[in-house]
Amino acid sequence: MALMELKEAKDKFIHTWGTLATQWGINRTMAQIHALLLLSSKSMNADEIMADLQISRGNVNMNLRDLMDWKLIYKQLLPGERKEFFIAEKDIWKVAKQIAKERRRREIGPLIEAMEDLKEGIQPDTVEKEEFLKIVNDISKVSIFADNTMTSLLKSDENWLMNNFIKVFNK
Amino acid sequence: MALMELKEAKDKFIHTWGTLATQWGINRTMAQIHALLLLSSKSMNADEIMADLQISRGNVNMNLRDLMDWKLIYKQLLPGERKEFFIAEKDIWKVAKQIAKERRRREIGPLIEAMEDLKEGIQPDTVEKEEFLKIVNDISKVSIFADNTMTSLLKSDENWLMNNFIKVFNK
DNA sequence: AAAAACTTTCAGAATATTTTGAAAATTCAA
DNA sequence: TTGAATTTTCAAAATATTCTGAAAGTTTTT
Numbered sequence: 515m516a517l518m519e520l521k522e523a524k525d526k527f528i529h530t531w532g533t534l535a536t537q538w539g540i541n542r543t544m545a546q547i548h549a550l551l552l553l554s555s556k557s558m559n560a561d562e563i564m565a566d567l568q569i570s571r572g573n574v575n576m577n578l579r580d581l582m583d584w585k586l587i588y589k590q591l592l593p594g595e596r597k598e599f600f601i602a603e604k605d606i607w608k609v610a611k612q613i614a615k616e617r618r619r620r621e622i623g624p625l626i627e628a629m630e631d632l633k634e635g636i637q638p639d640t641v642e643k644e645e646f647l648k649i650v651n652d653i654s655k656v657s658i659f660a661d662n663t664m665t666s667l668l669k670s671d672e673n674w675l676m677n678n679f680i681k682v683f684n685k
Numbered sequence: 686m687a688l689m690e691l692k693e694a695k696d697k698f699i700h701t702w703g704t705l706a707t708q709w710g711i712n713r714t715m716a717q718i719h720a721l722l723l724l725s726s727k728s729m730n731a732d733e734i735m736a737d738l739q740i741s742r743g744n745v746n747m748n749l750r751d752l753m754d755w756k757l758i759y760k761q762l763l764p765g766e767r768k769e770f771f772i773a774e775k776d777i778w779k780v781a782k783q784i785a786k787e788r789r790r791r792e793i794g795p796l797i798e799a800m801e802d803l804k805e806g807i808q809p810d811t812v813e814k815e816e817f818l819k820i821v822n823d824i825s826k827v828s829i830f831a832d833n834t835m836t837s838l839l840k841s842d843e844n845w846l847m848n849n850f851i852k853v854f855n856k
Numbered sequence: 857a858a859a860a861a862c863t864t865t866c867a868g869a870a871t872a873t874t875t876t877g878a879a880a881a882t883t884c885a886a
Numbered sequence: 887t888t889g890a891a892t893t894t895t896c897a898a899a900a901t902a903t904t905c906t907g908a909a910a911g912t913t914t915t916t
Contacts, residue, residue, distance in 0.1 A: 539710035606823035
């Protein structure tokens with residue numbers, strides 16, 4: 515890519531972030547608002563975001579709330595201001611942890627629950643049922659493994675893998 | 686959940702797999718066909734799948750091809766049969782590895798590329814540009830870390846984490 | 857207490873994704 | 887070859903998701 519001006523690069527960042535997010539099952543506007551706030555040194559209010567991204571007030575409001583649920587942005591009440599301002603978590607490592615945590619909760623949790631439900635509902639009293647339960651059990655094990663792996667990766671900064679990473683990251 | 690008959694449990698499995706898949710950004714029908722084949726001891730052809738899930742031929746065809754791209758199912762040519770039959774990979778650990786691999790490729794790869802592009806386009810000749818590049822660089826580092834972590838988890842069965850798991854899994 | 861400033865909600869509109877099914881393309885047996 | 891069997895394609899229809907904007911709700915100021 516050729517040299518760009520900052521404004522152009524920021525727009526490209528916001529646009530790219532939005533496009534990639536849809537690939538991850540995340541709403542495009544939510545990702546764009548997040549990108550905008552990530553790049554903004556000051557906190558922003560709803561009107562500023564509306565103007566910047568050219569989207570409606572309702573859309574901004576709902577996605578700001580979702581971003582707060584994900585703990586990727588925080589509300590900031592400025593003295594002397596009626597409006598609510600929002601600021602993004604700038605520590606990218608925290609952002610990544612937060613996203614991974616949320617996705618683990620949304621994607622792996624329900625899978626584990628569903629397999630448990632199925633296990634409980636079936637008695638292994640025929641060969642066919644045993645075969646079915648084998649699959650359910652295997653999925654159950656893999657998903658619990660994935661869940662544990664995520665948790666141990668995220669939980670402890672003493673983790674060897676993470677330390678290894680942090681060394682590189684803090685250079 | 687109360688006790689269920691096998692048919693009921695299989696239907697629930699297929700339905701659940703489809704619903705969860707949409708949460709993971711995977712097409713519902715693709716997931717249901719996958720679930721159906723996972724639970725089937727015999728390989729199935731397009732007509733059988735159409736009848737079973739009550740979906741159109743075009744839909745079955747396109748999702749079978751996607752599932753083959755993901756390497757979650759294989760085409761099986763039976764002697765004396767004109768029709769193509771499909772069978773799912775039954776080793777759930779392989780299935781999980783395959784899914785993780787594909788998602789890594791789709792979700793992390795483009796992110797790394799996009800950040801590299803942005804880095805190249807901007808010269809750090811002002812404070813604002815330096816701040817921008819800091820964020821891009823941090824995201825770049827985190828995504829490369831995630832990519833490496835995935836790769837090392839998946840690549841080697843000599844990996845301590847995986848061995849640890851396999852011991853439990855093979856019990 | 858009333859009004860102004862601001863936030864939230866949500867029904868309908870707009871957009872995006874998935875599905876259908878018939879036509880076109882391909883494969884294979886005779 | 888021909889034609890029957892099967893697979894693939896793709897435009898249009900159906901469905902699902904996201905967005906808008908005005909009305910309703912809330913908070914703060916006067």
